[in-house]
Amino acid sequence: MTGPQSSQGAAAQRIISLAEVKQHNTADSNWIIIDDTVYDVSEFADMHPGGAGILQDVAGTDATEQFYALHRIEVLTKYKPRLAVGRVEGVTAKVKLPEPGALSTGVPYAETPFDMGYKSPYLNESHRAFRIAVRTFCDTHLAPVAQQADLAGEPVSDALYGQMGRCGLLAARLGPGPHLQFWPDGILGVVKPQQFDYFHEAIVHEELSRIGAAGWVDSLGTGFTIGAKQVLLFGQPALRDGVGAELLKGEKRIALAVTEPTHGSDVAGIRTTARLSDCKQFWIVNGIKKWITNGHQSAYFTTAVRTNDRPGMGGISMLLVPRGPGLTTRPIKTSYSAAAGTALVIMENVKVPVGNLLGKEGKGFMIIMAGFNAERAFICSGMIGAMRRVNEECFKWACQRKIKGVALIQSDAIQLKLASMISAVEAVAAWHEALLYQRGAMSFVEQNMKLGGPIALLKYQITRVAEHISDEACQIFGGRSLTQTGMGRGAEQLRRSVKFAAILGGSEEIMAQLGVRQALRDFDGSKL
Template identity: 40%
Template sequence: MSKVFKQSEVAEHKKPESLWIIVDDDVYDVTKFAEEHPGGKKILQRVGGKDASKQFWKYHNESILKKYKAQLQIGSLEGKAPPPAPKEEPKKIEAKVVPMQAGPAAPVVAAEAELKESLEPFGDLVPFGDPAWYQGYHSPYYNESHAALRKEVRDFIEEKCEPYLNDWEKNKFVPHEIYKEMGTRGYLAGLLGMGYPTELTSHRVASVPPEKWDLFHEFVVTDEICRTGSGGFVWNQIGGYAIGLPPVMKYAQKALKERIVPGILAGDKRICLAITEPDAGSDVANLTCEAKKTEDGKHYIVNGEKKWITNGIWADYFTVAVRTGGPGMGGVSVLLIERSEGVTTREMDCQGVHGSGTTYITFEDVKVPVENLIGRENAGFKVIMTNFNHERVGIIIQCNRFSRVLYEEAMKYANKRRTFGKKLIEHPVIRMKFAHMARQVEATHNWLENIIYQCGAMGEHEAMLKLGGAIAGLKVQATVTFEFCAREAVQIFGGIGYTKGGVGAKVERLYRDVRGYAIPGGSEEIMADLSIRQSLKVHEAMGMKL
């Protein structure tokens, strides 16, 4: 049981050799920590023996408290209010599987159409700080399994990741144990845009049976890990994995999948997608990395370069677009290249997404068995194109949650910070900023939910044809919203939002990550044009009348 102190007892410990402070009625011994305090020991000494809550929350967020609480807290003040009683379990809501067309996409699990109950409110209930279904609003897309998964992932992130993100950002490194735990918790296996691959992994998600797993569960996992407000962390965990493994799962030979996939799903091995080259980004059809067959026809010899490859620096496997035939899209194939002699990886130093392992790769006479061909020879362009929808939806999910994070962090700060005699939120000009942030975030989120539902309802071929244009347009919507919210959040935070660490850490970090989302997966300009061109073609085939 925590030791109880009187205020007068704490007041006695105000000297450098014995320095205690109070934060939210908890007592902390910061005597030894004073030398390590980023703001210097004098700041702590000024509040020695006193309640430092106001000063603490001005410069720090909850993750800092969680990080140091276990080692520094020695008790609580006499009369501290007990923690609130746990909420009652939400009412049981039966769900049904909605019949879908045949195809690899998982079925969408939705609540009964006639059901009027909403799920239990969850989170801090800042208006628009979480999706509407978190806050007691009705939705046709989610049931109790989604709510249980939401809590499971949030608990994991808040305990194992949030307190250490500033350090990981500074070091541009996330401990491998976190990725490994993503595997053992079963999350990695559920992030592939398809049904849960029980035949290739023994790991399971605690709160969701594999047969009930759907695209909205994948949405929840990605959405919740993005609450860290770190593109680098998210890309470290799923950036290369979620785009490098799906082509293998869908198009590789069974023997290859059985050999390499279990280790990847367990978090023991890593994989990345290598398409972009120094001179071929969005123009995939003109890539030059070459793969020539040996005279005996048993191997490909690969030579070429790839650039801006997420997770490449530590990848064991590379899903690589190569040229096996003539010019243009008809000469492109996809190979699974294993790290071996001739594969050189060099980490790139980028503006943002620190810790994502962005890499320059050189292939020099790399020998690859023909069994590692993914799909058919010279038909790799289809493999790449079908993979883009899943990649772009992942980017959209991340951008939209990051926009919410920026909004929520700024809203909490605006309700604490005072200027000209009143809180920031009491200034109309500040409220206008929040209004424009919220309307864009909610518009993006609702379009996103509809797209995810359609992805589950359609077979893969239909989804690729019908949804490619809409997904391209939504990516533009998401990245433009992200950039807008990043700018407005920094304006609200002022200098604190421009400074690394402290209460504005997420805002400063995300501001640097913006361009890392607007360009990869198809730049905004190309995506906007593609959205209309492809949509016109699809609707012309459907009988459009102009």
């Protein structure tokens, strides 16, 4: 093999002595050492975001400590193929550049206990293999574009979203079920439909959230995750086979449209109406939905409407509303990225075929309530993935950041913070696993009867813990946690997005109230 790439690869394998490196100590010929590798940064210096001077200060020397004090390891992943000229004679690499799909098993508590080598009553090798496959997909296709797109407010491209659909990642976000039949050879070629369980689903949510860039990650199908299953479970066969297949394969996008400007958690009070046309072939929909995730990008809306004049929950039905004449969306600016496509959805005399009714007329409230368990469990999974990633970054940073020559990790105060963060996440993660097991062991009806309260309380506790993790991470990273790029990026992103989990799918106050009220329902009245 010949050509630029092979020549570059050969150069990177060249063995270079320390004495030779020291000779390249000028602006015109600037070599530096990072770990075991020699980099020629002469031409790169003028493009260096921190200016050429800082590179000139370390010309001809080992700059490993200075580099890791200021840069994430992904910088080396990006620039090593272009700038590396050889390896240092007699030096063995201390830091291994991460490979796509690699688990962070060398960082305590960065992964699930099972993936760290402990025994689990719930997980098996199919879950480990699936996590590696999902992380490989994320590292290869999603993470390289996530941060820039998130800052620019650009959602995932149609091509990449379609790729997620074709390999089964979108379908996996809906949990086990007959919708997985389109992938008989396995999701990502790893887990067969008959093997797939709620733990596999949770792995997808966790791994996507580990990317960070929460607004952009929400463009990867949050609307699909909370709005597509109603079509598959309650839609008529023609709707399931047509629109349902389009959604699963990533050909079209969908959003859940329940919340209104005047009604959020009070679902029974929604005002959007749907009335039969004179020809009885269409529902005519009028109303406004607000804060609809992915709404600005979606072709379909799983929509809560009032189909009769009965007050409260009895008058609510669910319709699949296609984007068309009379339906407009306007983007809503939020505290995280515009990439999520959060929208105001305005429906003015929108004609919806009567066959787009989901379930029975007047029974929409129960469909909404049934969907809340899955939505809240999805939020819990995502937050656990995000928190574990932030804990991992805090642990790494505390070990590599030095003040007066002493690593932060040696401080009693930092150790106490890390102990609090780790124990809080591991506790809610264990509760989360226990409830995932219950979901798999119960029928759909039994889940709705028994798990609404526990899942609500879990969501409440997880978002309380997330606030704590976010706060402590910001203190550990200091000023770096206030910038959207660089070392503290993960802490900044969690701080900016944590309230979305605490409010969407039911606010913390509503979750706490629901959990205790359901517990009271089962109370036998015994006395002290």
